[in-house]
Structure formats: structure tokens, C-alpha cells
Amino acid sequence: MAEQEYDYDLFVIGAGSGGVRASRIASSHGARVAVAEEYRVGGTCVIRGCVPKKLLVYGSHFAEELQDAANYGWTVDKMNFDWPTLRDAVNKDVDRLNAAYTSTLENNKVERFLERATITGPHSVKLADSGREITAKYILVATGAWPVTPTFEGAEHCITSNEVFHLPELPRKVIIAGAGYIALEFAGIFNALGSHVTVVNRSETLLRGYDETLRDRLLQITMARGIEYKFNCPFEKVVKREDGCMEAYLKNQPDPIVADVILVATGRKPKVEGLGLENAGVELGERGEIKVDEHNRTSCDSIYAVGDVTDRVQLTPVAIREGQAFADRVFGGIERKVDYDCIPSAVFSQPPLAAVGLTEGQARNRYGNVKVYSSDFRPMKNVFGHRPERGLYKMVVDANTDKVLGIHMIGPEAPEILQAAAVAVKAGLTKAAFDDTVALHPSMAEELVLLK
Template sequence: MPTFDFDLFVIGGGSGGVRAARMAAQRGARVALAECAELGGTCVNVGCIPKKLYSYAASYADAFTESEGYGWQFDSPPRFDWNVLKANRAKEIRRLNGIYRSLLEGAGVTLIQGWAQLADAHTVQVGDRRCTARHLLIATGGMPFVPEVAGREHVVVSDAMFDLDPFPKRLLVVGGGYIACELASIFNGLGAKVTQLQRTAHLLNGFDEDVRQFLAKEMGRVGIDIRFNCEIDMITRLDSGLCALLSRGQRVESDAILYATGRVPNTQGLGLEAAGVELDERGGVVVDKHYRSSVPSIYAVGDVSTRQQLTPVALAEAMAVVDALFGAGPRTLDYEFTPTAVFTHPNIGTCGFTEAEARAKFGKLDIFSSEFKALRHTLSGSGERTFMKLIVERKTDRVVGLHMVGPEAGEIVQGFAVAMRAGATKQVFDRTIGIHPTVAEEFVTMREPMPG
């Protein structure tokens, strides 16, 4: 039997990589982790965490205005300080970086700073250091993708949005996915004039059609200028900022242009091809149901592979790998009822199938939906509305899709996701007592399916 320096070598210190390294070490494995940047990966440093913090910041603008309907008065208008938000966010991220380091060191993981490359199926080179391991785990995540467009050197990607200097009074967002919609909502809430371009006729590809249409209406209601079936032909710099020439011949001037046109697996420069690891057409690592690549000693989890690009999914996949290598044995994950949220204003929460997907898979359905003004806004003066939808397989009465657009949608849908995972039927929903008065109770009080 060959002798290795480590039992597991993890490349990438994001959510999946840190979880795998820490849990494997706690089970007695000799583990090393290589990371060339700050620990925590995209989620902690330039993704989920700062995005949610900025979303909270943006929500205060509406709260200040809405509070007047409840009797609050201000001697002068509230003033937003972009630099204070950036500084406080950076402080919190540094704290989280430190927590990740402490967790790894406390578990006995060897941390190696630098860019790691595979030399072969069991060997990793990090700078001048060469290490061998019985198993290798690729957890390097994804990176923003910017298509070829004249003037692309003038644009920014989502990673840079949290430290823009100065704050963009005019922001042009290109893309219609969740990152584009979230950042459009956030910067609109913080006071920027936001224009959003989407090359197709809808936002949020892959989401339920009613959800997509409702969100677009709500985003437009608060002042975001969404233009569908529209692309940029060229970007130039002017004395007054940036100018985007659109495919329709229109011009849009802005202080910053964000391209949020998708993410691609971060596999370039890792030596995967040299080690014989098969990649798909997007550059992602092809893995089997146990996250093993085409090379038996090399595994991959999270955004770098070929499944759902969500932090909790990466964590679950990491644990599946650790269980297979250092635990009770192989197990598989079921991705069918993975809940997710989009932190637009208002939020989206969703679990299960869209209506189109459910019709294709199950056939006959019963659809329940409701649109209403929440109690909070009866005095706030806000025009914000909430949308909820249940999709029920008629044959079994099982709830196979649950969708919401409204305040705290992610918090609400998380609880219902447990019920859906357990196989809850519409009858179970109907027999559940609601908490009154709440928005969430609407999910257990919708009684009449939509006609047809």
C-alpha cells in the first residue's frame, strides 16, 4: 500500500470544502485544505452573506417611509452612508473568515495558503509545496461569466458590487437571473436609478411562470426600469460615465454596468485535464451519484460540479462524501424538494416543482393561488402585494410545489419545505391551524382550486 501525506486533500475553502475538511478531520482523517483567498468562499465573502446584509440595508428605506402611516415622524429625511455600510460589512466578513479558520484549526486540518494544482490523481502542488493524498476533493466553486461584448473591460461583476467606489447613482444591470434581480432590487432600494436588461422575455429562468410575472410587476412598481428582449452591442466611456448602446439602437448612460449573466465552474488552472478528470461543456467536473469524478480518487462538490448551485446543497454533498470515505458508507442525496430563496424586494421563496414541471411529471393538478395586500400595508401606504401558490398532484393529493413572493418568503418557505419533504398532502395543509394574523397562514387557508 502506498504511503500518503494526507487521507484527504481539499482544494477550495468555501462552504463545501470547509465542511468536508472539518468533518473528515473530526473523524480522525489526516486532512489538508488549500485556499488562495479568504476562507468562506463566494458565499461568505462576495455572495450570500454580504448580499443579505445589503438587502437588509435596502429594506430600511421602505421601512422609514412606511412608518409614517403608523405615526412615526422624522425632523429630517434619513440619510444613507454607503461607506459606513461597506466598512461594517467588511468587519463582519473578517469575523466570519476568522471563525472558519478557527473551526478548521480546531479540528486539526492543515491549512495551506496558495493556488493548488493537480500533478496526478494523488498529488497536489501548492507553490513550492508538494503533497500526496489518498483522496482529493475539488470544491473551488464558480465564478461570474461575462460574454464577449465590445467594451467589456468597463463592466463589473457581482463580486465587485459590495465595494464600488463611489456609490453608483445610475446602475445598469445586465441579466435576469437571481443575482441580477437581487442586486437590481438592492441598489434600487439604496437609492440608485436602476435599469435592468434581459435578453429574453422573462426574468428568473427556471422559476414558476406566475412567480416570474408577479416579481417583474413588483420590481417595476418600485421604479426599476426592466427592459426585456434587449442586449448590449457596445459599451463606451464618456466624461459623464458609461454609455451602453443597445441592440434596439437605444442608449443608456450609467455610472456602473453590472454583468450578472451567469456563473461557470471554477476549474481553469487546476490541472484537472492533466490528471484525467472529465469536464462537461461548461467546464464543470462530471461526477457520479457519489460525487466521484472520472478519476476514482478525485471527488467534486458544490458549484464546481454539475448539480444545483446553492450553498446548502454544497454542504450536503460534502457530508455525503465524508460519510462515504470516513463514515457509514455511500449515500445519495435527493434534490427534488430543495427549497430556495431569492432576496429581491419583495423576496421569493420556493420549494418543489413549477406548474409547468409538475404538469409534465404528474399530469393532472390542482392549482391554488392567492394575491393580496398584507395587513402591514393597510396603514403603511405601500402598494406592495404578496403572491402565494400551491401545486397539488390530483391523484395523490400531495403538495408538489409551493411558491411565494412577499416579505420574509425564505423564512416562511423553509418551514413548509420540511412538510413537503415528509410528503404532506393538501388535506394535511387544510387540517393545519394557521397562525393569525400572519402572511404565512394563507398557505393553510387556500381552499378553492383555480378553475380548469
């Protein structure tokens, strides 16, 4: 019996980093590929996530750099900041990236449908605007994640990370709900730009999953920079006043906190609502994530999923690798799986922190006998800035084998330095290998080979 004919070999729902990579690679293997995207090509990271946010971080750094300039002999007159100029420049670059991702799909002969697609069966989807029914041998879901929205009274007056890039003006006072990486990155941005920032968290923990020593150091530094924290204070309600300001009523706080903007950054959840997954028998997990096997296949053999929608590791480079592995295996005959061990990560707070491998606590639970080496130092660039802030590098080592199990860093340019160090941890190098490497002086990175 002849194989059934489909409109496409692969239909991808979602043109973010994972979806675009899978589309491009599948097409390079000779597959007929189409992708549907209801918003803009590029996905969360490019359009309303890590890329525009990092540009805001860069913009906010100038407040500190310009203040330090006088100590280096520079005269800087009339230091004024204009939020619309930075905001518009960032959004203009988002436009550029959207066009670049679109060109990537065009150049790889991937057909694009700029409308929502829903699954109607194991091999079929329906486009929302045109109503067209399309068939495909395989369907890949790469719709990413979406900000978790709160349920307290007045939550509709708050914004999420989706809207923060389009604020009409710089708020004088900002309340940020949450204490994860998104919350602390925006806290650093607005604090540096001159806003008064209050971070409100329902628990007493910030940056869950990162090494406790680094978390404590970041808390100390950011409090010294003027960021206020309210721990164990869940939101009870938000009231919008006639003047446009917001009053946030918190549990365990006698008086409301007033702000111009309340940014909710309490996590992200897989974006699966309305996808029609039930029409193909695709199973979801407890957190609403699409359940997949080691090859990213769902409970329906013809449907796969990659990226944040699977809620395994919500990082853009992971989604890209998953998309590539899927396309290579299904359309290229190349057996490939993603290795989730020793994935480096960073928080672009101010100062930033970065980590790879096991924290001290995780290492002690798993290995028992571990050694910890550290360097607590004042970065050279802080000397002329008259800032007492200190960097902290920490290495966790298996005491029995001398193998490096984890590296954790906080300080200027920590993410840039950690990327190379992550290669060493991934390769299973020992503390002795670091000790045997000659230091690159003067640099902050040299602390990694001088740890005691």
C-alpha cells in the first residue's frame, strides 16, 4: 500500500528558536516544511525576552559607567536619561531580528503562515484566520512558555515581562512580584535607571536553584544599591487610584505600597492552551507541560515537542539543540540526543551571576565528601568607582577524585567568563588542571586558577 500523501513532511507550530532551528534543519535534509506563528518570528527570547532585556541591561550600565568616568579623567556634562530613546532603540533591534529570522526561513524554503494553528488530529492542523486545513506527516509543537498570571484582586492592573518593553515612560516607583531571574534582572535595570524598586516575594528565597552563597551575596549588594525586598508577603490585592498609581496590599504588611508600575514575574508556564492537543491524544504533565520521551516524541507518534513547552530546561540554547536533534534524527537519519548534564546558566542581575554544574548543597547530597574552593575579591573596575562590592567565585570539587563538580560566580562579566569554564566542567577536568594553568593577569578570570 502506498504511503499516504501529506501537504508537508513537517508542520511546526511556533517560530521561536527551537521551531526555526528544526524547520531549517529539516528543510536542509530535503523535507517539505511549513511553520505557523501567530505573533512574530523569533520567539520569546528574540522578541520579548532575553535579547531585548539584555539590551536594557547594557543601557542601564551607563548610569554607573558615566558616574565612574570622572575618576578616569573624563568630564561628562548634563547626564540625562531618556527612556523612550532606549526603549525605541531596543524595539528597533527586535524588528531587525524578526526580519533576520524571517529571512532564515525564506532562504531555507520554509513556508510561513503568520496565523495561529491548532491541531485537529495526529497529522492535521487548522489555521485560525484562513480556516485552511493542512496535513503533515509530522507535527512539531514549539510554542514556548507564557508568563504566569496572578489571581489576586486587581491583578489586571499589573503587567508582565511581555509588556515591560513598551512602557510609555520610565516609572518612578516599580514593584516587582517574584524573585526569580526575570524579576531580579528587571529590578537591576530599573534600579540603575533611577527608579525606586521594591521586590515582593511570597517566600523567603530568591533565585531558587542557584548556590546559596551567591544568592546571599547578590541580596547584600542589591540592597546596598537601594533595592528593597519584602519576603513572605503574598499579594492580597492591587487598587488603581484615580491618578494612575497602584496601591499594592500585601499580607504581613500594615500599609499598602504605592507604585507607578507593578511587574509580575512569578514564573512561566508551558503555552499549550487552545492548541488542540487533545484532538491527537497528546498527554500533558502535572504542570501543563507536553510530556515527551528522550527523542522529544509525545504520546502521539507523529507529534513532537521541543523547548519551553516541555518544561524541562527553559533556556533558548536548549530549545535550539532539541530542535536540531529532532530534525537530524527524523529527517536526516542521524541519531542524536540532547545531553542535559552541566548546562551553564546566568542571571543578568547587577552584578550578574553565572553557574554550571552542582551547587555545594547538591554536591554534598550526591557525593558526600566534597571540597569547596573560593575567591572573595574586589574587582579592579570597582576600585575607581569607589564601590565596596566584592566578587565571589566558588568551585565545588569531589574530594575523592579531584573532579570539578560545579563553578559558581558573581561579579562583573561573570557570564562571559563562565562560558569557557563550563567547557572544563563538562569535560570532567580536575582542580589540578585549573591549578596547572598559568593565570591571565590582570583579569577577574584569573581567580578561577588561583582558588584556595
